[in-house]
Amino acid sequence: xxxxxxxxxxxxxxxxxxxxxxxxxxxxxxxxxxxxxxxxxxxxxxxxxxxxxxxxxxxxxxxxxxxxxxxxxxxxxxxxxxxxxxxxxxxxxxxxxxxxxxxxxxxxxxxxxxxxxxxxxxxxxxxxxxxxxxxxxxxxxxxxxxxxxxxxxxxxxxxxxxxxxxxxxxxxxxxxxxxxxxxxxxxxxxxxxxxxxxxxxxxxxxxxxxxxxxxxxxxxxxxxxxxxxxxxxxxxxxxxxxxxxxxxxxxxxxxxxxxxxxxxxxxxxxxxxxxxxxxxxxxxxxxxxxxxxxxxxxxxxxxxxxxxxxxxxxxxxxxxxxxxxxxxxxxxxxxxxxxxxxxxxxxxxxxxxxxxxxxxxxxxxxxxxxxxxxxxxxxxxxxxxxxxxxxxxxxxxxxxxxxxxxxxxxxxxxxxxx
Amino acid sequence: xxxxxxxxxxxxxxxxxxxxxxxxxxxxxxxxxxxxxxxxxxxxxxxxxxxxxxxxxxxxxxxxxxxxxxxxxxxxxxxxxxxxxxxxxxxxxxxxxxxxxxxxxxxxxxxxxxxxxxxxxxxxxxxxxxxxxxxxxxxxxxxxxxxxxxxxxxxxxxxxxxxxxxxxxxxxxxxxxxxxxxxxxxxxxxxxxxxxxxxxxxxxxxxxxxxxxxxxxxxxxxxxxxxxxxxxxxxxxxxxxxxxxxxxxxxxxxxxxxxxxxxxxxxxxxxxxxxxxxxxxxxxxxxxxxxxxxxxxxxxxxxxxxxxxxxxxxxxxxxxxxxxxxxxxxxxxxxxxxxxxxxxxxxxxxxxxxxxxxxxxxxxxxxxxxxxxxxxxxxxxxxxxxxxxxxxxxxxxxxxxxxxxxxxxxxxxxxxxxxxxxxxxxxxxxxxxxxxxxxxxxxxxxxxxxxxxxxxxxxxxxxxxxxxxxxxxxxxxxxxxxxxxxxxxxxxxxxxxxxxxxxxxxxxxxxxxxxxxxxxxxxxxxxxxxxxxxxx
Numbered sequence: 001x002x003x004x005x006x007x008x009x010x011x012x013x014x015x016x017x018x019x020x021x022x023x024x025x026x027x028x029x030x031x032x033x034x035x036x037x038x039x040x041x042x043x044x045x046x047x048x049x050x051x052x053x054x055x056x057x058x059x060x061x062x063x064x065x066x067x068x069x070x071x072x073x074x075x076x077x078x079x080x081x082x083x084x085x086x087x088x089x090x091x092x093x094x095x096x097x098x099x100x101x102x103x104x105x106x107x108x109x110x111x112x113x114x115x116x117x118x119x120x121x122x123x124x125x126x127x128x129x130x131x132x133x134x135x136x137x138x139x140x141x142x143x144x145x146x147x148x149x150x151x152x153x154x155x156x157x158x159x160x161x162x163x164x165x166x167x168x169x170x171x172x173x174x175x176x177x178x179x180x181x182x183x184x185x186x187x188x189x190x191x192x193x194x195x196x197x198x199x200x201x202x203x204x205x206x207x208x209x210x211x212x213x214x215x216x217x218x219x220x221x222x223x224x225x226x227x228x229x230x231x232x233x234x235x236x237x238x239x240x241x242x243x244x245x246x247x248x249x250x251x252x253x254x255x256x257x258x259x260x261x262x263x264x265x266x267x268x269x270x271x272x273x274x275x276x277x278x279x280x281x282x283x284x285x286x287x288x289x290x291x292x293x294x295x296x297x298x299x300x301x302x303x304x305x306x307x308x309x310x311x312x313x314x315x316x317x318x319x320x321x322x323x324x325x326x327x328x329x330x331x332x333x334x335x336x337x338x339x340x341x342x343x344x345x346x347x348x349x350x351x352x353x354x355x356x357x358x359x360x361x362x363x364x365x366x367x368x369x370x371x372x373x374x375x376x377x378x379x380x381x382x383x384x385x386x387x388x389x390x391x392x393x394x395x396x397x398x399x400x401x402x403x404x405x406x407x408x409x410x411x412x413x414x415x416x417x418x
Numbered sequence: 419x420x421x422x423x424x425x426x427x428x429x430x431x432x433x434x435x436x437x438x439x440x441x442x443x444x445x446x447x448x449x450x451x452x453x454x455x456x457x458x459x460x461x462x463x464x465x466x467x468x469x470x471x472x473x474x475x476x477x478x479x480x481x482x483x484x485x486x487x488x489x490x491x492x493x494x495x496x497x498x499x500x501x502x503x504x505x506x507x508x509x510x511x512x513x514x515x516x517x518x519x520x521x522x523x524x525x526x527x528x529x530x531x532x533x534x535x536x537x538x539x540x541x542x543x544x545x546x547x548x549x550x551x552x553x554x555x556x557x558x559x560x561x562x563x564x565x566x567x568x569x570x571x572x573x574x575x576x577x578x579x580x581x582x583x584x585x586x587x588x589x590x591x592x593x594x595x596x597x598x599x600x601x602x603x604x605x606x607x608x609x610x611x612x613x614x615x616x617x618x619x620x621x622x623x624x625x626x627x628x629x630x631x632x633x634x635x636x637x638x639x640x641x642x643x644x645x646x647x648x649x650x651x652x653x654x655x656x657x658x659x660x661x662x663x664x665x666x667x668x669x670x671x672x673x674x675x676x677x678x679x680x681x682x683x684x685x686x687x688x689x690x691x692x693x694x695x696x697x698x699x700x701x702x703x704x705x706x707x708x709x710x711x712x713x714x715x716x717x718x719x720x721x722x723x724x725x726x727x728x729x730x731x732x733x734x735x736x737x738x739x740x741x742x743x744x745x746x747x748x749x750x751x752x753x754x755x756x757x758x759x760x761x762x763x764x765x766x767x768x769x770x771x772x773x774x775x776x777x778x779x780x781x782x783x784x785x786x787x788x789x790x791x792x793x794x795x796x797x798x799x800x801x802x803x804x805x806x807x808x809x810x811x812x813x814x815x816x817x818x819x820x821x822x823x824x825x826x827x828x829x830x831x832x833x834x835x836x837x838x839x840x841x842x843x844x845x846x847x848x849x850x851x852x853x854x855x856x857x858x859x860x861x862x863x864x865x866x867x868x869x870x871x872x873x874x875x876x877x878x879x880x881x882x883x884x885x886x887x888x889x890x891x892x893x894x895x896x897x898x899x900x901x902x903x904x905x906x907x908x909x910x911x912x913x914x915x916x917x918x919x920x921x922x923x924x925x926x927x928x929x930x931x932x933x934x935x936x937x938x939x940x941x942x943x944x945x946x947x948x949x950x951x952x953x954x
Contacts, residue, residue: 017476045428045547046513046514053460069421071543072545140453141454142451142478142479143727369456
């Protein structure tokens with residue numbers, strides 16, 4: 001059998017200041033997905049301030065996440081810290097009786113002082129047995145970047161999944177509920193009978209996993225979860241991610257293929273979607289074609305986005321930054337990138353901004369800390385955080401996804417003050 | 419360990435960031451893990467800053483911890499010094515770096531940075547908070563830059579009236595304004611203009627817009643104005659002790675406080691008190707012409723503000739000022755007063771005691787919300803947190819203090835200090851309430867179905883669920899009188915005198931009243947009887 005020759009694109013690896021959120025940020029969308037779960041960060045005032053600032057506004061009466069802020073006394077003695085954590089969790093559970101799953105989320109300070117949250121979770125599970133399940137993972141900045149927090153949370157759930165031999169498709173990664181319903185409906189129309197999701201909509205409603213399970217990643221930042229599911233006997237489907245018409249079609253077709261569904265059947269379901277999706281995309285493509293795009297590393301969605309925006313919207317890729325490059329999970333995406341695409345991994349912020357200024361791209365995808373400063377230099381920007389809060393997956397959302405990028409350009413051409 | 423859901427203040431290094439970002443030509447190297455860079459968005463998003471904060475983060479990761487993080491710090495310091503060429507370099511660490519004890523300040527001190535002054539910051543993240551961090555950073559920066567100028571303890575204290583002999587105008591510094599502080603940008607402009615009107619020059623404004631070279635000029639002024647005690651009190655006290663610089667401590671928010679501020683500054687600078695600042699009716703009348711608040715507050719429309727129940731929570735400076743203005747200058751009744759500024763808790767407690775209240779000193783927003791619900795106010799003056807709580811409780815709210823959001827950094831000029839500030843406060847606190855005339859009409863026609871109890875046309879939403887439907891079921895008559903009921907000519911004539919926009923409602927109310935009281939004809943007397951009935 002001929003081995004396909006894959007030429008890895010050259011990657012610029014840099015280290016220096018990284019301008020990214022830490023994994024705690026993913027709590028902002030995870031807690032909405034599982035309304036019966038509570039995320040308790042064990043950390044510092046910085047952690048609490050980060051989540052509140054990243055979430056933008058303090059809109060909830062009592063959010064289903066909080067921070068157990070370490071004080072000087074906790075640092076002085078870990079025994080005290082554990083006793084304090086127990087006290088605080090008991091108090092929290094008394095106040096929030098509807099909570100079924102409690103995630104203890106490790107932070108930079110808790111990692112550095114080596115507060116063992118796995119042990120704490122075990123202990124708390126005994127204390128609150130039958131009432132709530134207590135899990136732990138790390139969302140610390142020293143170990144995780146932004147979206148990687150979701151990987152940690154889902155990985156913590158994997159050992160709890162019941163075993164099954166049943167043939168089923170397991171979609172992994174948080175999707176907007178409406179998008180998920182739509183995709184599940186499409187899979188069923190193609191002939192995949194059983195479709196389940198991780199994370200589930202209720203934290204206690206966990207999908208089963210086993211040798212009959214085919215795992216389809218909806219998000220590209222779930223390396224650890226994918227590995228853990230494979231360890232449980234599941235098979236990982238290799239596919240591009242469901243961003244854009246082409247990516248979404250390939251993603252769904254790969255799943256159908258894993259179930260041996262005939263190509264004609266797949267085409268019958270997906271072709272009308274593709275046709276409609278491309279029509280909806282057309283006005284955005286017209287605006288975006290030939291425009292030069294620079295993606296700063298942030299959400300880990302940069303490579304799939306670059307693929308979508310270059311292949312389906314005609315944008316030119318100046319540089320595609322990614323916080324880290326998982327070649328296995330990105331294999332299908334990398335194949336689709338135009339040859340010679342400039343990839344960079346990690347970050348040296350100052351050097352990278354020098355490259356942005358030198359290249360004068362038409363649009364930069366970046367975090368909120370950088371957007372206004374770049375706008376002030378006359379460079380249009382798109383906040384990457386919007387990409388993890390908006391329903392952007394699937395053929396039906398492709399135009400909405402493109403609109404997120406065409407709007408800043410449209411606005412730039414709209415405004416005039418003389 | 420303390421459970422926190424939302425927090426009023428960030429960690430102390432965010433205070434350091436506020437000071438560094440407020441200034442020009444200063445750079446901060448912060449030893450901090452990846453993720454702590456979120457703080458940049460506070461400035462670029464909430465303050466809409468068009469520049470990145472002048473901060474370099476070391477963004478160390480777990481894999482660096484096994485190696486030499488100190489080397490990483492030194493590289494970050496050297497790179498920042500070379501790239502940004504700052505006039506002064508601040509070096510500090512966030513909560514996690516504090517635990518690994520690399521001593522970035524000491525590392526920086528040992529480096530050759532081409533003579534850039536380095537100020538090392540100790541920011542105990544596990545016991546202190548944002549405002550403390552801002553105060554400490556400003557103090558350390560002032561102290562670090564001025565330590566070479568500190569006079570001998572035996573040398574005589576400068577005479578604050580020396581400007582006279584030196585043949586110049588008296589000068590003061592305005593200390594404490596920062597980014598992410600409440601309306602600092604416009605307060606500085608307002609107070610500078612106010613002082614200029616009395617021949618007093620503003621020498622240095624800091625931290626906001628100051629360069630380190632400006633801080634070196636601080637001792638050239640005759641006095642310091644501690645405009646924002648949360649940030650400037652520590653530095654002002656040090657300057658008072660070391661340089662003998664008197665401090666003006668009255669914060670000029672509100673008419674009374676602005677007047678007191680001007681009197682204090684005249685006294686400190688040994689300036690004769692101009693007639694309009696003399697106590698007494700004439701001085702008061704002159705001063706009140708400077709701001710619209712006093713007349714607006716006395717005008718008849720404001721009668722409806724009398725005794726409005728108001729709940730106040732914020733940083734100490736703005737909460738205390740709000741309580742004083744609300745009770746004394748607007749005639750509200752303060753039913754709750756509190757602050758998250760533990761450093762200034764004593765002052766808040768004293769202010770509360772003066773109003774017969776017990777101050778709420780807490781940083782638990784749920785405790786504040788509970789106190790708010792308990793006090794049942796008609797208006798909340800608070801931070802962005804209280805705005806959300808008040809919204810949930812269906813109570814109008816105006817924001818008076820940090821923590822703030824993008825809407826609290828308005829495009830228009832809107833100080834809260836000085837004369838114009840008082841006018842701004844009148845508008846911002848009164849507009850969330852119902853207008854006086856509107857409230858009067860609603861009182862008169864409260865039985866009409868359009869005006870169910872809890873009607874809040876000024877809030878643009880439906881009444882809160884708790885009060886909707888609690889009014890007595892309104893009896894609505896048909897447009898034309900029922901058989902057996904008619905208007906007499908004089909009744910019709912009287913009705914015609916009523917302004918058209920309420921005439922229909924008066925007609926319906928009066929007819930309802932007439933039917934309920936078994937009248938066959940509505941004359942002038944019946945109309946007034948109905949009016950008396952409905953305005954009870």
